[in-house]
Amino acid sequence: MAKAAATADDAGTEAPKKSNKMLIIIIALLLVVIIGGAAAFFMMGGNHDAEDADAHDDEVVAEEDHDAAAKEARKAKLKKKKEADAKGLPPVFVELDPFTVNLQQETAMDQYLQVKASVRVDEQHAADQLKAYMPEIRHRVLLLLSSKKASELNTPQGREDLAENMVDTINAIVGEIPKNRKGEPEKPIGPVEAVLFTSFIVQ
Structure with missing residues (x-):
């Protein structure tokens, strides 16, 4: 047990x-x-x-x-x-044919801009290139000028800004437009160094 x-x-x-x-x-x-x-x-x-x-x-x-x-x-x-x-070496200039455009209306009266300008480029080859693209250049510059108001162009600074805009407009045609890191376009790079007004009349 x-x-x-x-x-x-x-x-x-x-x-x-x-x-x-x-x-x-x-x-x-x-x-x-x-x-x-x-x-x-x-x-x-x-x-x-x-x-x-x-x-x-x-x-x-x-x-x-x-x-x-x-x-x-x-x-x-x-x-x-x-x-x-x-x-x-002497600078190279390309004279543009005169521009006459109607400005954006600010008053009851129509206002227009009459401009003569020369473009300074970095070499003779660039001057020849500008002449080849002249129809497109004139078209783009006419659009730029006709987008302005008389009040924007009546000051020295306004005219300097317009000249700079014209430089960028022409360089965008004959040069290149780089982009930043976000893919946004930056200031165009090209042969045009300056736009110089030889006559500038706003009426």
Whole structure:
């Protein structure tokens, strides 16, 4: 009888031990699955982050290349001007045919602008290029002039601004228009250095 009781007690102690082992195994398996899933998730996320970083780096490099190209173009233009000045070469001018346009109406009376201007370029080749593009240049300049009001042109600063606008308008035709990092157009780069008014009448 004593032996039988002892066997029953041993069976009672072994049963919780087995269930404890099973519980530990299940928990360990769950931990392995969770850790493995988390590792896979982070690895995939890391790859996406790396790809995004690479794409961003490519964009930055492209922007820097574009900015560098624009800077090089400006430097080359300045260098060419300095060389021409050092050699004592005379400036090259292209005289534009007179412009007569109606200005934007501000009063009951119609107002118009009559302008004669010359364009200074960096070399003779550019002067020939301007002549080849003259129909388009005259068209764009006429549109620019006719968009102005008399009140904008009655001051020295207003006329200087108009001359600068004409420089940009012509350079946009015969030169290039660089873009900034946002893809927005910047000041055109071209052979035209200045527009000089030889006659300017607002009536």
